[in-house]
Amino acid sequence: MTPFDTAVSRDACAARDTSDPLAALRDRFVLPQGMIYLDGNSLGPLPRAAVDMFSYTIEQEWGQNLIKSWNTAGWFDMPLRLGDRIGALIGAAPGQTVVCDTTSINLYKAVCAASGLRSDRDVIVAEAASFPTDLYIIEGAMKSTGRPMKRRLIGADGPLDALLDDRVAVVVLSHVDYRTGALMDVAAITEQVHKAGALVVWDLCHSAGVIEFAFDADAIDFAVGCTYKYLNGGPGSPAFISVASRHQAAASHPLSGWWGHAAPFDFDRDFRPDAGIKRFLCGTQPIISLRGVDAALDALEGVTVAALRHKSLALTALFINRVSTLLPDLEIVTPRDPTLRGSQVAIAFEHGYAVVQAMIERGVIGDFRAPDIMRFGFAPLYLRFQDIWDAAEILAACVRAEVWRDPRYSRRSAVT
Numbered sequence: 142m143t144p145f146d147t148a149v150s151r152d153a154c155a156a157r158d159t160s161d162p163l164a165a166l167r168d169r170f171v172l173p174q175g176m177i178y179l180d181g182n183s184l185g186p187l188p189r190a191a192v193d194m195f196s197y198t199i200e201q202e203w204g205q206n207l208i209k210s211w212n213t214a215g216w217f218d219m220p221l222r223l224g225d226r227i228g229a230l231i232g233a234a235p236g237q238t239v240v241c242d243t244t245s246i247n248l249y250k251a252v253c254a255a256s257g258l259r260s261d262r263d264v265i266v267a268e269a270a271s272f273p274t275d276l277y278i279i280e281g282a283m284k285s286t287g288r289p290m291k292r293r294l295i296g297a298d299g300p301l302d303a304l305l306d307d308r309v310a311v312v313v314l315s316h317v318d319y320r321t322g323a324l325m326d327v328a329a330i331t332e333q334v335h336k337a338g339a340l341v342v343w344d345l346c347h348s349a350g351v352i353e354f355a356f357d358a359d360a361i362d363f364a365v366g367c368t369y370k371y372l373n374g375g376p377g378s379p380a381f382i383s384v385a386s387r388h389q390a391a392a393s394h395p396l397s398g399w400w401g402h403a404a405p406f407d408f409d410r411d412f413r414p415d416a417g418i419k420r421f422l423c424g425t426q427p428i429i430s431l432r433g434v435d436a437a438l439d440a441l442e443g444v445t446v447a448a449l450r451h452k453s454l455a456l457t458a459l460f461i462n463r464v465s466t467l468l469p470d471l472e473i474v475t476p477r478d479p480t481l482r483g484s485q486v487a488i489a490f491e492h493g494y495a496v497v498q499a500m501i502e503r504g505v506i507g508d509f510r511a512p513d514i515m516r517f518g519f520a521p522l523y524l525r526f527q528d529i530w531d532a533a534e535i536l537a538a539c540v541r542a543e544v545w546r547d548p549r550y551s552r553r554s555a556v557t
């Protein structure tokens with residue numbers, strides 16, 4: 142049975158929910174009554190267990206135990222401990238991942254380190270369609286290498302094949318395109334980059350926790366990603382960085398803070414990096430926010446990424462099928478081929494902003510990415526097939542009612 146077969150009726154969707162082996166996971170999250178949340182690719186919902194974990198950390202560990210908690214509550218080791226748990230989700234053996242800082246900062250460290258490992262080369266390749274912070278960070282990292290660097294952009298300057306040569310030090314790519322939802326062939330691209338003698342940095346922001354990734358099996362060099370999207374760690378929760386063991390001893394980056402020192406409590410005058418992944422830490426980490434990641438990873442206990450991916454594809458297939466049935470004129474820009482699709486569906490529509498606003502008013506939360514993309518994220522941990530059916534109906538109702546004629550749906554907020 143292909144996932145499309147479920148698209149026959151709302152009752153069929155409800156029946157599919159009843160037999161869904163992941164259905165019970167929904168109870169692990171706080172989901173407001175009457176809301177269909179299709180924005181877990183921007184900010185995941187609150188794991189129920191996070192509330193108690195946050196209050197215990199605040200009232201007991203901080204309130205009562207104070208500084209002792211660095212040792213007794215395991216605060217100091219949290220970046221490594223959580224890093225190994227995320228490593229398990231992305232196919233990275235322990236000792237290669239730490240949870241810390243933001244994706245932007247971790248990307249900076251990764252690009253600087255990768256460039257340093259290829260110091261005889263002077264080109265960084267990235268995608269013109271990257272999430273903008275990735276491009277901005279690459280610009281900054283290029284200035285930090287201490288040598289003149291050049292940037293080539295996939296899309297603007299040509300396809301990847303045409304841009305790879307013996308000048309390329311690093312290629313930075315997103316596993317899933319944040320706008321279109323297109324999924325990259327990680328194994329093939331990584332092999333191609335390696336053949337050209339360059340290193341690869343994969344940005345997993347739109348795949349960590351929902352799509353399989355084979356960090357070790359595909360011989361990935363570096364990966365970064367955030368924990369507040371499909372991983373549900375909370376607003377601004379710390380990100381992660383993975384660095385292959387084979388690179389760690391020679392990998393260095395400019396943010397040489399004391400948490401990356403081999404012996405931070407020796408208070409040496411000179412920086413001596415930790416031998417392993419800890420060298421990618423910089424300074425004191427936000428413990429309360431790290432607890433959000435801790436609780437979010439607990440909410441994934443007993444679930445495989447393969448099972449999440451399987452349901453995610455069924456959800457996106459159902460939505461694509463319903464939207465193309467109800468609104469055949471809309472342009473779905475996300476690939477229909479499941480092997481090329483992430484966990485979101487993007488629809489290009491000139492009145493997309495107003496339609497998304499009208500849908501939000503009707504309880505379906507998606508988002509909008511300029512200039513004209515309506516974006517809907519499908520998180521298999523807590524979404525039901527009936528939610529997808531209803532969301533497509535509400536989208537169709539908004540488009541048919543031409544909601545963009547009402548000026549109140551066109552007012553823009555700072556965050557879209």
Ligand SMILES: *Cc1c(COP(=O)(O)O)cnc(C)c1O
Pocket residue numbers: 243244245246272274275315319344346347367380
């Ligand atoms: C969400 C996202 C980021 C976010 O970076 P922050 O430093 O957490 O703001 C970076 N890259 C991509 C591809 C993203 O989707």
